[in-house]
Amino acid sequence: MTATMALGLASILFLLAIILGVMLGFARFGKSVNPPPVLVWWHGGFAFIGFLILLYGSFFVGYPTVANYGVLLIALAAVGGVWMYMAFHRKQKLLPVPIVWAHGVAAVIGFVMILYAMLNIAETTQL
Numbered sequence: 552m553t554a555t556m557a558l559g560l561a562s563i564l565f566l567l568a569i570i571l572g573v574m575l576g577f578a579r580f581g582k583s584v585n586p587p588p589v590l591v592w593w594h595g596g597f598a599f600i601g602f603l604i605l606l607y608g609s610f611f612v613g614y615p616t617v618a619n620y621g622v623l624l625i626a627l628a629a630v631g632g633v634w635m636y637m638a639f640h641r642k643q644k645l646l647p648v649p650i651v652w653a654h655g656v657a658a659v660i661g662f663v664m665i666l667y668a669m670l671n672i673a674e675t676t677q678l
Contacts, residue, residue, distance in 0.1 A: 557608030558618060558669035564601030565625070565662050568594050572655055579651060585640055595632065598658075602629055605665070614668060621664030628658035 571594035578586035605622045608614060614622070631654040639646045 552608070552612060554608060554612050554614055554618075555669055555672045557604055557612055558614070558665055558672070561601040561604040561608070562662070562666055562669060564597045564604070565658075565665070568597040568601060569659065569662065571597065572658065576651060576655060579646055580648065583645065585643070585646055588640070591636065591640060595636070598625075598629065598632070602626070615671065617664050617671070618668035621661040621668065624657050624661030624664065628654050628661060631657065 571590055575586040575590055575594055578584075578590070602622075602625060605625065609619055609622050631650065635646055635650060635654065638644070
């Protein structure tokens with residue numbers, strides 16, 4: 552597996568997680584209810600599988616520095632997501648909006664860093 556392939560596959564999975572995350576955000580913002588659990592599980596599942604691919608590539612394939620910082624940001628977003636689920640969603644407490652925003656912003660910035668690294672690798676690869 553090449554670095555571009557690992558980053559590309561993870562990017563597809565994260566794109567699906569981001570789409571579901573936007574749906575979760577709209578389900579939470581402006582309302583006094585939490586998003587449906589099925590969307591939360593699909594969002595977390597896509598993000599978890601993408602993160603495992605990123606970790607594999609980071610340890611065994613090797614990424615540029617920008618991609619490794621993106622992996623770190625996504626790891627922080629993942630910790631925040633698991634914490635939100637365990638501390639709030641599972642106990643049927645309302646998710647705090649600032650934490651939801653921080654989770655989303657960290658994940659999107661990490662995703663953009665991964666995309667940048669993937670496109671930069673693809674540009675410099677010889678065919």
